[in-house]
Amino acid sequence: MASGTEAAFIEIEGLTKRFGSFTAVDHVSFTVAKGEVLGFLGPNGAGKSTTMRMLAGFMAPTAGTARIRGHDVQDDSLAARRVLGFLPEGAPTYPEMTVLGFLRFVGEVRGFAGGELADRVEHAIGLTTLAGVRLQPVETLSKGFKRRVGLAQALLHDPPVLVLDEPTDGLDPNQKHEVRTLIARMAPEKAIVISTHILEEVEAVCTRAIVIAAGRLVADATPAELTRRHPSGKLDDVFRELTRSAAPGTEAQAA
């Protein structure tokens, strides 16, 4: 699992979130080391986004802790957020801003200025191939471009930890391939968590996969190990078996 020589970049211990009587995330624990790309799988409403929100320090857990490079996301929140690149669910951005304006804003908030700010923004635009739309307001862009603006925002400060909630949702097959290539290229230097519904994506880019169902962690293995769990050797079948047996009673998910 972890490389052992170095402390894990992401450490989650007993993370739990309850909304009233509904338990969205139930004692989830895992670590992600540098060089790992962790695929975070589960049916809708299983608690993927809630876990990621807690990891990004946006939502306070009911119990348990999460640390990013040793910084507790609750007690040492700003330090944790400085080393984190986070793509929230749906890649929200300010619709009236241009791509360039929005990325410059994020860069300035992250403390960059002058030439370095311009370089960082250009680099992020290059990585996510947004050069053609840099002066367009975000609201005029298609879903795939919006997603890449969100991705550029998360990559801008070259963070050691990336948490991406459905980074390829809404992209066409070519764009999906580009984003996967980008993730694979960055992987050796970073700890990356991506949530996805697309199982082929897990086999394509992830070094490890975690499956959660009804808030509980039901599998933590390499994609190859997971596929061996079903006679058909297909990840789809493994996924269905794992998540169906956990029988999620409610599909409610925190908005």
Added chain:
Amino acid sequence: MRTTLVIARRELGAYFATPVAIVFIVIFLVLQGALTFNLGNFFARGQADLLPFFNFLPWVFLLLIPAITMRLWAEERRSGTIEMLLTLPVSQGQAVVGKFLAAWAFCAIALLLTFPFVLTVNILGRPDNGVIASGYLGALLVAGSFLAVGSAISALTRNQVIAFVLSVAVCFLFAAASYPLVTDFLNQNVPQLAAIARRVGVIDRFQDFARGLIAARDLVYFASFIGFWLFLNTVIVDLKKAS
């Protein structure tokens, strides 16, 4: 501080990137003009001052300022951008103050554009421009107070209409608290509350400024009023951001 200003600048830019700024400023100027010149008997009074202008100003603010603040946090929560903003290395306090400063600067711009009123009285007579300046300072403080209230209420809901209506209601409460209508009623029924009502009233304090009186206690009042609501705003954002 730098982060706060970065956020404030982005917010202020957003007003002007949409028709919000133009619509607000035009309606504000038309309303102020119509009220001052027609209802306020600006010319017939035969006095070179801006009292009619300042008398109507808080009521125009009462109606229009909640229209600025209703989107501040409600929109941010509805569209999900709050999740992006508050997972950047930004404290909630910085975000709250940044948004407030942007809205306040915007109100200051709208107030600056009322300069033709000042020119008019200076052409027609010889007004005390010190009193006018003090009136403008008071106006800015009233705007800040209503903005702080509206911003806090906007964080309570993701529905802009609810934010608007509630903000108008709460601002009205503080605006009218010192009026005889309210204090007389309270005197007869709950005398203890009447004294409090007279103290928290915004318009009473503003009228001192409009007459050219800048008292330290009024400045302290406005500073604590704005500070209190911004603090409340931060608490509400923290409680409601992820719900």
